[in-house]
Amino acid sequence: MRWDEVDELLRAALQKEVAEGVKRLEGLEERVIQELARRPARESLWQRIREFLTRPTPRWALVGAMAALLLGFALGRLTSPSPIPQWSPNLFVIAAPGARSVAVVGDFSAWQPLPMSDPDGDGIWTASIPLPPGRYEYAFLVDGKWIGQDPLAEEYLRTFGEYVSVRYVGGSRENLSS
Amino acid sequence: MKICHLSVLFVACAGLVFAQTPLLLRSTPPAPEEVLQALEALGLPPEFTATFSAALLSGFATGRATTTVSLLLLQDLVKLPRDQVLECLEVIRYALSQGFIVDTGLAGSSMMNEARKFLALGRSGEEIVSVLRARLGFLLATRSVLVRSGLISPPVMDPQVPATSADRVVLELAWAVGDFILWEGGSPGDPRFLGYVQDRLNRLSALGVCPMEAGKIASALTPAMLAEIVQLAFQPERR
Numbered sequence: 001m002r003w004d005e006v007d008e009l010l011r012a013a014l015q016k017e018v019a020e021g022v023k024r025l026e027g028l029e030e031r032v033i034q035e036l037a038r039r040p041a042r043e044s045l046w047q048r049i050r051e052f053l054t055r056p057t058p059r060w061a062l063v064g065a066m067a068a069l070l071l072g073f074a075l076g077r078l079t080s081p082s083p084i085p086q087w088s089p090n091l092f093v094i095a096a097p098g099a100r101s102v103a104v105v106g107d108f109s110a111w112q113p114l115p116m117s118d119p120d121g122d123g124i125w126t127a128s129i130p131l132p133p134g135r136y137e138y139a140f141l142v143d144g145k146w147i148g149q150d151p152l153a154e155e156y157l158r159t160f161g162e163y164v165s166v167r168y169v170g171g172s173r174e175n176l177s178s
Numbered sequence: 179m180k181i182c183h184l185s186v187l188f189v190a191c192a193g194l195v196f197a198q199t200p201l202l203l204r205s206t207p208p209a210p211e212e213v214l215q216a217l218e219a220l221g222l223p224p225e226f227t228a229t230f231s232a233a234l235l236s237g238f239a240t241g242r243a244t245t246t247v248s249l250l251l252l253q254d255l256v257k258l259p260r261d262q263v264l265e266c267l268e269v270i271r272y273a274l275s276q277g278f279i280v281d282t283g284l285a286g287s288s289m290m291n292e293a294r295k296f297l298a299l300g301r302s303g304e305e306i307v308s309v310l311r312a313r314l315g316f317l318l319a320t321r322s323v324l325v326r327s328g329l330i331s332p333p334v335m336d337p338q339v340p341a342t343s344a345d346r347v348v349l350e351l352a353w354a355v356g357d358f359i360l361w362e363g364g365s366p367g368d369p370r371f372l373g374y375v376q377d378r379l380n381r382l383s384a385l386g387v388c389p390m391e392a393g394k395i396a397s398a399l400t401p402a403m404l405a406e407i408v409q410l411a412f413q414p415e416r417r
Contacts (some may be wrong), residue, residue, distance in 0.1 A: 107286060110250045111297070
């Protein structure tokens with residue numbers, strides 16, 4: 001192919017491209033304006049926050065609630081007026097075969113009877129009482145009779161001829177001395 | 179604001195309240211009004227009822243008494259003759275007016291809890307009054323000796339001032355001294371006396387029940403100081 005033929009072919013191709021391009025350019029400005037009008041304007045950060053707060057999705061509401069709960073709890077713990085005592089379950093046990101009712105009384109109940117139970121009927125009555133650290137005096141009431149000497153007690157006090165047992169909750173003598 | 183966000187706010191507040199009142203959820207203490215109703219029900223002279231009510235309400239507000247134990251005690255006092263009820267409550271009122279803690283709630287010993295214990299044991303009103311008077315004597319003597327020794331500051335005699343850590347130390351020390359003398363059969367010159375009291379204070383301090391300064395006070399105690407507490411407890415004119 002000769003150079004002049006190549007030149008002609010290129011010119012024809014370019015003219016075709018231009019002709020087609022002109023068609024595409026027709027109404028371009030309007031189309032751009034329409035497209036811009038259809039698209040929502042870009043929101044500012046504040047608008048987006050407001051949008052989030054006023055139109056929540058259930059999922060984000062749940063996440064927010066959990067975060068708020070954790071934050072509230074953490075703040076509460078930090079601003080609590082006194083340290084929260086660690087309550088630990090304390091097992092009170094007494095052997096009272098044949099007893100009809102057994103209860104434990106003590107400082108922790110303001111000396112009101114707290115019923116103990118013997119579900120398997122083996123005569124071993126138990127009660128698990130959550131208590132904060134401290135020194136507690138207590139006794140058992142077996143069918144209404146005062147039993148003040150618990151073999152598991154750390155100390156005893158004898159008051160007006162009756163014993164009460166003493167238990168320290170939250171540490172043992174050995175732990176404290178070590 | 180949408181309902182959804184109000185619920186988030188509510189949950190946050192719930193978390194805050196829950197963390198602030200961990201013990202409230204275990205048992206709701208009675209309202210002071212309920213305690214005052216129980217006091218009214220005792221049918222004591224109106225002047226005394228009014229004075230005791232004021233002392234008790236200050237005690238609730240300042241951490242020197244609790245509604246839980248107070249209510250139980252007042253409900254239980256109906257078992258005693260009226261004049262003995264009056265004497266019991268007068269000792270408690272005087273202790274409150276002097277700024278002493280009379281009730282530590284359901285944790286540990288105190289005047290009100292001890293009265294409950296003896297009522298549970300079926301002791302007479304006379305015996306209960308005599309024990310409460312002895313306990314008051316130990317409280318007054320203990321504070322007097324600790325202040326004179328410079329181990330604690332003189333108390334602010336204002337019933338509106340909240341209980342301090344020094345008040346708690348005075349209570350626990352006075353109780354240990356009282357237990358040793360009243361129930362352990364000890365005497366002021368007993369060689370076990372100092373060890374008994376120091377051990378008790380150190381243990382309570384290590385458990386966080388007593389403030390840390392209780393340990394320091396325990397180590398500063400001497401047999402002479404304990405003997406002086408006992409002497410003053412039974413000789414009010416020398417306090």
